[in-house]
Amino acid sequence: MAGSNPIERIPTGINGFDHVALGGLPAHRSTLVSGTTGSGKTLFAVEFLSRGITHFGEPGVFVTFEETATDIRRNVASLGFPIEQWEGEHRWAFVDASAGIGDEAPAVGAFDFGALLARIQHAVRQTGAQRVSLDSLGAIFTRFADFSTVRHELFQIASTLEDLGVTSVLTAERPEEYDGVTRYGVEQFVLDNVIILRNVLQRGRRSRTVEIVKFRGAPHRTGEWLFTIDPQDGIVVVPVAFLTPSGHASLERVTSGNGKLDEMCGGGFYRDAIILISGPSGTGKTLTSLRFVSAGLAAGERCLICTFDETQEQLFRNAAGWGLDLKAMRDSGLLRVVSGYPEEASPEDHFLRLRRAIEEFAPSRLVIDTLSALERVVSPRSLFDFVIALMAVLRQKEITTVLTASPTGRLMPAGTSTVTGEIAGLADVWILLEYMERVGEIRRAITVLQSRASAHDQSVREVTIDEAGMRIGDPLRGISHVLRGTVGTARLWPDTEETEGP
Amino acid sequence: MTRYSFLLYVAGNTDRSKAAEANLRFLCDALVPGTYEVEVIDAGERPDLAEERSVLATPTVVRLAPPPQRRVIGDLSDHGRAAVALGLPNHEKLPPERQ
Known part of the structure; x- marks a missing residue:
């Protein structure tokens, strides 16, 4: 029975999904979850019940047409869902309608699913279930002509389930992506609420998305949302999984590890700031981020470095060249390094790995060097999603974060707006490192392009790098770009020559 | 003599349930008179018994004896096909189908 409030919701508890659904599934109604083989339908159905039990204390009934109850118990044990125990506690009941022996019965004359209905009603009454999953409807069609x-x-x-007042998830097969909603026209009877799970190959990489096609009378976010199936967390919809309403903004300042840079930024970085450092290779991105880390360590703060394209050993060697003993810092327990190649995993999995490291290690400072490496394996949209997701976690935990990006990624044709430019728009501080030509020689230059809610130095300053690290000098004048280092330079930096220091 | 034993699962006392039972008894009386038994189970009253035998559809006839076990779903309105499906002997002797 529908409640009097037409948009009453039942949160699924599935990581991130309820954000996309703006609260959850329509309460006391049936929702069709449709997808191709391997799209995660069964897991969605299982998680809907499991999260109901663990998060909301709501018992559930699982009606399985395809896999046996035994298979399902076993398959989801690794996610930490103790189904057998819940069955013992009468919080979970199976109605096992999987094809078994003697089930290949010929049909002679009219029939209905009265017995199945009776079994479901019985299980719902016995457990006091508020959630029911049916998985999957396609399997039952193959058994009846x-x-x-x-x-x-x-x-x-479906209508009996609504009469019982339960909220249900019915899964169904789609023959292929982007072609109708389901095989067998299942959508004809639960058209009110339809979710599609997709599993497609994009640029040689598997990409899973979830889309809410419709919720009757209830608003929801539109479009396809990336998700991953994590061995521990199950379905995780990225990037919205960890968005939380932003709390207060930190007014505390922390040092960048370079006094002059602190000055340029108006007195250091805000503690909850996200700082983007962009520039071609050799301009000092890694050096700047390592100085930022060592300043944190000197202040007794825990620091996490995440490198792509570089092993821990390579990083330590490079740092030693600048007089930074990262190994000793790591051994002190204050520093942790996570390294890996972008190709090893999908962006969602990188995100989860990083989030886990952040949660376990609880750093005060984080460096990701370099975000651009991820551009090789993901679309700009995915990378953008990745950064948004990350920012949500970082701001909430007030972790001062330096992200580096280089303009050498193949997705960055000179002079066009790219993902780095978009990410810069989300960052609190954008530090640009560039090569400059001046009277026939190439020099390095630094500028701080934005520092949200904070007065800062807008000049272009010369940078020199020596064994002592990076020295920031006086404002440069009369310079021109030799290497189109940074994206959107022309737009964001139109009057270099006229810019004055403070 | 072979004894025939059937379970008939129905859902409530509906016309379909009554038709299935009548058809089953008609077939047995015609083909195996006096040597059969039929137990009718209402899945609505005994969902546990439906669960036990994984019955989904109603009506469902389960032939328990003689082995092997057989199942037929539907109201058995087509007597000829029903007799074959249930493995009843002499089904060719059935009177022509009534309309």
């Missing part, structure tokens, strides 16, 4: 009867009977089941 008369599709129109099956459709009609499934409609009966």
Whole structure:
């Protein structure tokens, strides 16, 4: 029975999904979850019940047409769902309608699914279930020749579930991506609420998305949202999984590790700031971020470095060249390094790995060097999502973060707006490192392009790098760009010659 | 003599349930008179028994004896096909189908 409030929701508890659904599934109604083989339908159905039990204390009934109850218990044990224990506590009940022996019965004359309905009602009453999952409807069609009867009977089941007042998830197969909603026209009877899970190859990489096609009378976010299936966390919809309402903004300043840079930024970075350092290789991005880390360590703060394209050993060697003994810092327990190649995993998995490291290690400072490496394996949209997701976690935990990016990624044709430019728009501080030509010689230059809610130095200053590290000099004048280092330079930096220091 | 034993699962006392039972008894009386038994189970009253045998559809007839076990779903309105599906002997002797 529908509640009087037409948009009453039942949060699924599935990581991130309820953000996309703006609260959850329509309460006391059936929602169709449709997808191709391997799209995560069964997991969605299982998690809907499991999270109901663990997060909301709501018992559930799982009606399985395809896999046996034994298979499901075993398959989800690794996610930490103790289904057998819940069954013992009468919080979970199976209605096992999987094809078994003696089930290949010929049909002679009219029939209905009265027995199945009775079994479901019985299980719902016995457990006091508020959630029911049916997985998957396609399997039942393969067992009965008369599709129109099956459709009609499934409609009966869906409406009985609504009469029982439970919220249910019904899964169904799609023959292929982007072609209709389901095989067998299942959508005809639960068209009110439809979710599609997709599993497609994009640029040689598997990409999973979830899309809410419709919720009757209830708003929801539109479009396809990336998700991953994590061995520990199950379905995780990125990037919205960890968005939380932003709290207060920190007014505390922390040092960048370079006094002059602190000055340029108006007195250091805010503690909850996200800083983007962009520039071609050799301009001092890694050096700047390592100085930032060593300043943190000197202040007794825990620091996490995440490198792509560089092993821990390579990083330590480079740092030693600048007089930084990272190994000793790591051994002190204050520094942790996570390294890996972008190709090893999907962006969602990189995100989860990083989030886990952040949660376990609880750093005060984080460096990601370099974000651009990820551009090789993901679309700009995915990288953008990745950064948004990360920022949500970082701001909430007030972790001062330096992200580096180089303009050498193949997605960055000179002079066009790229993902770095978009990410810069989200960062609190954008530090540009560039090569400059002046009277026939190439020099390095630094500028701080934005520092949200903070007065800062807008001049272009010369940078020199020596064994002592990076020295920031006086404002440069009369310079021109030799290497189109940075994206959007022309737009963001139109009047270099006229810019004055403070 | 072979004894025939059937379970008939139905859902409530509906026309379909009554038709299934009548058809089953008609077939047995015609083909195996006096040597059969039929137990009718209402899945609505005994969902546990439906669960036990994984019955989904109603009506469902389960032939328990003689082995092997057989199942037929539907109201058995087509007597000829029902007799074959249930493995009843002499099904060719059935009177022509009534309309």
